[in-house]
Amino acid sequence: xxxxxxxxxxxxxxxxxxxxxxxxxxxxxxxxxxxxxxxxxxxxxxxxxxxxxxxxxxxxxxxxxxxxxxxxxxxxxxxxxxxxxxxxxxxxxxxxxxxxxxxxxxxxxxxxxxxxxxxxxxxxxxxxxxxxxxxxxxxxxxxxxxxxxxxxxxxxxxxxxxxxxxxxxxxxxxxxxxxxxxxxxxxxxxxxxxxxxxxxxxxxxxxxxxxxxxxxxxxxxxxxxxxxxxxxxxxxxxxxxxxxxxxxxxxxxxxxxxxxxxxxxxxxxxxxxxxxxxxxxxxxxxxxxxxxxxxxx
Amino acid sequence: xxxxxxxxxxxxxxxxxxxxxxxxxxxxxxxxxxxxxxxxxxxxxxxxxxxxxxxxxxxxxxxxxxxxxxxxxxxxxxxxxxxxxxxxxxxxxxxxxxxxxxxxxxxxxxxxxxxxxxxxxxxxxxxxxxxxxxxxxxxxxxxxxxxxxxxxxxxxxxxxxxxxxxxxxxxxxxxxxxxxxxxxxxxxxxxxxxxxxxxxxxxxxxxxxxxxxxxxxxxxxxxxxxxxxxxxxxxxxxxxxxxxxxxxxxx
Numbered sequence: 001x002x003x004x005x006x007x008x009x010x011x012x013x014x015x016x017x018x019x020x021x022x023x024x025x026x027x028x029x030x031x032x033x034x035x036x037x038x039x040x041x042x043x044x045x046x047x048x049x050x051x052x053x054x055x056x057x058x059x060x061x062x063x064x065x066x067x068x069x070x071x072x073x074x075x076x077x078x079x080x081x082x083x084x085x086x087x088x089x090x091x092x093x094x095x096x097x098x099x100x101x102x103x104x105x106x107x108x109x110x111x112x113x114x115x116x117x118x119x120x121x122x123x124x125x126x127x128x129x130x131x132x133x134x135x136x137x138x139x140x141x142x143x144x145x146x147x148x149x150x151x152x153x154x155x156x157x158x159x160x161x162x163x164x165x166x167x168x169x170x171x172x173x174x175x176x177x178x179x180x181x182x183x184x185x186x187x188x189x190x191x192x193x194x195x196x197x198x199x200x201x202x203x204x205x206x207x208x209x210x211x212x213x214x215x216x217x218x219x220x221x222x223x224x225x226x227x228x229x230x231x232x233x234x235x236x237x238x239x240x241x242x243x244x245x246x247x248x249x250x251x252x253x254x255x256x257x258x259x260x261x262x263x264x265x266x267x268x269x270x271x272x273x274x275x276x277x278x279x280x281x282x283x284x285x286x287x288x289x290x291x292x293x294x295x296x297x
Numbered sequence: 298x299x300x301x302x303x304x305x306x307x308x309x310x311x312x313x314x315x316x317x318x319x320x321x322x323x324x325x326x327x328x329x330x331x332x333x334x335x336x337x338x339x340x341x342x343x344x345x346x347x348x349x350x351x352x353x354x355x356x357x358x359x360x361x362x363x364x365x366x367x368x369x370x371x372x373x374x375x376x377x378x379x380x381x382x383x384x385x386x387x388x389x390x391x392x393x394x395x396x397x398x399x400x401x402x403x404x405x406x407x408x409x410x411x412x413x414x415x416x417x418x419x420x421x422x423x424x425x426x427x428x429x430x431x432x433x434x435x436x437x438x439x440x441x442x443x444x445x446x447x448x449x450x451x452x453x454x455x456x457x458x459x460x461x462x463x464x465x466x467x468x469x470x471x472x473x474x475x476x477x478x479x480x481x482x483x484x485x486x487x488x489x490x491x492x493x494x495x496x497x498x499x500x501x502x503x504x505x506x507x508x509x510x511x512x513x514x515x516x517x518x519x520x521x522x523x524x525x526x527x528x529x530x531x532x533x534x535x536x537x538x539x540x541x542x543x544x545x546x547x548x
Contacts, residue, residue, distance in 0.1 A: 203533035
């Protein structure tokens with residue numbers, strides 16, 4: 001095995017190790033959180049959100065091809081969204097968990113009604129349609145659909161920025177959420193740097209930009225690191241809510257420590273945990289260094 | 298939080314004016330919408346000829362050559378309202394006047410102008426300066442593309458020395474053709490200081506005044522200017538292919 005392959009292998013072992021530890025952290029929290037049947041909604045909503053956050057962080061860690069400015073922001077923005085939503089719900093868990101569930105039921109009811117109208121308009125029988133039946137059963141299993149209201153506004157009846165302010169996450173919203181939003185909504189400040197390539201011919205207006213599909217960007221380790229930080233943050237919010245620390249080591253601390261050791265071995269250090277990942281796509285990443293280490297050595 | 302801390306906290310966009318959900322910068326909040334002039338799009342093609350003269354002959358000779366054509370044109374046209382530092386303005390000089398302009402120019406100066414500006418006119422045959430060759434337009438040479446690339450490239454940075462000196466030449470032409478007079482104490486009275494740009498404070502202040510003046514004088518040159526600048530950049534696309542870093546060069 002070449003030195004380069006050796007470094008890559010070590011990196012992938014770190015990623016797998018991180019994913020295993022993240023799931024272990026999640027499982028440990030679930031184990032130590034006994035179900036209160038009177039607060040089942042809280043358990044399902046809070047636990048479900050924590051599960052999704054863990055899943056996203058783990059999937060990102062497992063998928064280096066996703067560590068590009070084209071894809072990673074699409075996964076990181078929901079993680080920030082979830083982190084804010086999670087903290088906001090935990091301020092009034094019973095009321096807000098119920099509000100969260102009912103909004104979701106209303107959204108499915110609205111979809112079902114659109115489907116029924118479409119079927120009726122094309123001569124079909126909405127009541128005998130299998131998909132309609134399935135959706136109705138899904139709603140009725142939680143709350144009778146004829147009691148379910150549809151809210152076409154924000155589920156929390158306030159926007160995410162206000163929710164972030166309510167639970168002390170203004171900076172997270174202002175910096176991280178806005179940063180990933182440009183990619184999610186395909187805005188100019190994402191399109192210009194990542195979907196257009198500058199022409200360097202001075203006779204062409206001194207540099208127009210040409211649309212390019214799949215402009216190659218090297219995988220950037222700062223993306224899974226950002227995901228790991230968001231998950232760890234979410235765990236912390238949960239621990240504060242529960243008032244206890246889990247009986248297991250921090251996956252994030254292990255991840256950062258192993259990356260730093262690998263960085264030392266190949267002479268490149270990632271940014272420190274105190275210096276949050278910039279994810280600017282411009283900084284040299286460990287993955288690049290690993291790839292280049294063979295040539296340098 | 299102590300009062301001191303509060304006083305030192307900077308409010309984000311604190312100097313902007315909020316109108317609904319928009320924050321207007323102080324400049325537009327006070328003055329309203331303005332016609333923006335783009336250096337690259339609108340001005341560079343107009344002043345390129347001055348940049349080429351400077352690039353080839355240095356600032357002193359370049360300025361002298363650059364003012365020779367406007368002065369000759371002035372003497373032939375008599376009273377007129379053209380700003381002859383701009384390439385596009387030569388498209389509005391009556392065709393029948395060009396023979397006389399060529400005659401008025403010193404033969405050595407004419408030859409030097411032709412030698413220096415030949416790549417521009419050869420590669421951009423609709424350039425308004427083409428009539429400097431009377432009825433026989435110059436032929437392109439193999440090295441012309443490189444000459445033009447170098448000339449344009451050197452002027453892309455408006456605050457760079459070559460672009461600043463080309464703009465200074467334009468102001469100089471306005472002075473010598475009596476198109477510009479400045480009040481006593483104006484920074485443009487010290488135009489000569491620009492030779493030191495960007496090494497001295499005074500040269501940087503003069504350069505700033507030059508840029509402001511050029512933008513003001515050049516923002517409403519109308520159809521002739523549009524024709525030339527649009528043609529210039531369209532023609533550039535025909536002359537040579539795009540170049541990309543990611544594909545290792547040209548395509």
